[in-house]
Amino acid sequence: MERELLKGNTPTMILAVLCQGPLHGYAIAREIERRSDNQLKFKEGTLYPALHALEYDGWIKGQWETTSQGRKRKVYTITQAGHAELKRRHHAWTEFANVMAQVIGGEPHGQQG
Amino acid sequence: MERELLKGNTPTMILAVLCQGPLHGYAIAREIERRSDNQLKFKEGTLYPALHALEYDGWIKGQWETTSQGRKRKVYTITQAGHAELKRRHHAWTEFANVMAQVIGGEPHGQQG
DNA sequence: TTATTATACGTCGTAATCCAATGCATAGCA
DNA sequence: TGCTATGCATTGGATTACGACGTATAATAA
Numbered sequence: 357m358e359r360e361l362l363k364g365n366t367p368t369m370i371l372a373v374l375c376q377g378p379l380h381g382y383a384i385a386r387e388i389e390r391r392s393d394n395q396l397k398f399k400e401g402t403l404y405p406a407l408h409a410l411e412y413d414g415w416i417k418g419q420w421e422t423t424s425q426g427r428k429r430k431v432y433t434i435t436q437a438g439h440a441e442l443k444r445r446h447h448a449w450t451e452f453a454n455v456m457a458q459v460i461g462g463e464p465h466g467q468q469g
Numbered sequence: 470m471e472r473e474l475l476k477g478n479t480p481t482m483i484l485a486v487l488c489q490g491p492l493h494g495y496a497i498a499r500e501i502e503r504r505s506d507n508q509l510k511f512k513e514g515t516l517y518p519a520l521h522a523l524e525y526d527g528w529i530k531g532q533w534e535t536t537s538q539g540r541k542r543k544v545y546t547i548t549q550a551g552h553a554e555l556k557r558r559h560h561a562w563t564e565f566a567n568v569m570a571q572v573i574g575g576e577p578h579g580q581q582g
Numbered sequence: 583t584t585a586t587t588a589t590a591c592g593t594c595g596t597a598a599t600c601c602a603a604t605g606c607a608t609a610g611c612a
Numbered sequence: 613t614g615c616t617a618t619g620c621a622t623t624g625g626a627t628t629a630c631g632a633c634g635t636a637t638a639a640t641a642a
Contacts, residue, residue: 360477360598361565363628372573382590391572395564401630404592427637429590445471446573451508452474453566459504460485460559473627476599495619514601517621540608542619585642592634599628609618 357395366406367415368449371434371442374416380429381407407432415441470508479519480528481562484547484555487529493542494520520545528554 373379373387384407385398410416415438418430434442486492486500497520498511523529528551531543547555 357568358477358561358565359629361561363476363599364471364473365569366629369569369572380590388572392568393571395568396572399630400590400592401594401632402628405628408592425589425638427590448471448474449569449573452471453569455470455505455508456478456482456562456566458506459482459501459509460562472600476628479600493619512601513619513621514603514623515599518599521621538609538618540619583642585640587638587640589638590636594631594633596631597629600626602623602625604623605621607619610616612613612615 357397362396365449366402367410368442368445370406370410371415371438371445374432374434375439375442378431378433380421380431382429384432410438413441414438470510475509478562479515480523481555481558483519483523484528484551484558487545487547488552488555491544491546493534493544495542497545523551526554527551 369388370384373384373391379387381403385403388396388398407416407418411418411432414435416432416434418432420428420430422428482501483497486497486504492500494516498516501509501511520529520531524531524545527548529545529547531545533541533543535541
């Protein structure tokens with residue numbers, strides 16, 4: 357999958373996943389990979405900074421928990437503001453996808469300018 | 470229009486426009502704006518470096534010409550390799566757009582991990 | 583015991599990209 | 613003389629993805 361195409365969409369995908377329920381970082385990455393039929397690979401260098409930024413902006417909230425196996429992990433929950441942000445980003449993506457279709461799929465036009 | 474969403478798609482749009490016929494830089498920018506119903510604004514800092522990179526990669530070819538008004542401009546033509554590259558990029562974009570739809574538009578799933 | 587894999591968190595540096603700001607030059611118009 | 617449009621270009625800042633690396637626990641295999 358083309359690296360640059362992903363740019364700007366990582367937070368949107370994370371919010372979309374968390375919209376279905378709280379998950380910890382590692383599970384979020386796995387869930388995005390699952391939803392994309394393994395076409396997307398979510399790396400640590402992408403995931404964790406993105407989560408921290410989302411929490412800093414108040415769109416998600418992290419809570420440390422310990423599993424029965426004694427392993428610590430940080431479970432993230434989407435906030436009210438996060439839901440609004442997701443809606444806004446979802447809309448922006450749809451708009452952009454439409455524009456792209458218009459530009460790269462556009463019909464022929466008069467040659468020179 | 471969201472700035473980050475554009476990332477990586479600029480060369481694709483330029484190739485798509487040139488696919489319809491040769492144009493000089495300034496006209497390419499105006500054409501992309503026209504096709505996007507002015508939702509996209511193409512700035513010089515984005516346009517010219519992108520054109521130079523495309524020419525360096527051999528996907529477009531620039532040719533200086535002088536108009537009847539005596540104004541010089543560089544007219545770009547898409548190459549054979551450029552057509553192939555456009556096809557590849559067009560495909561990559563479609564794939565990515567589908568993946569995005571799957572991830573952010575996905576149906577509900579079992580909560581916790 | 584030792585090695586490997588999976589889980590789970592994180593940081594840092596590099597590369598890629600968009601764009602605001604700035605610059606140069608020509609042309610038409612008020 | 614100023615303003616706007618055309619037409620080219622560079623530079624530096626900001627944002628982003630990710631490879632590489634580091635830490636730690638647990639299960640599985642040799």
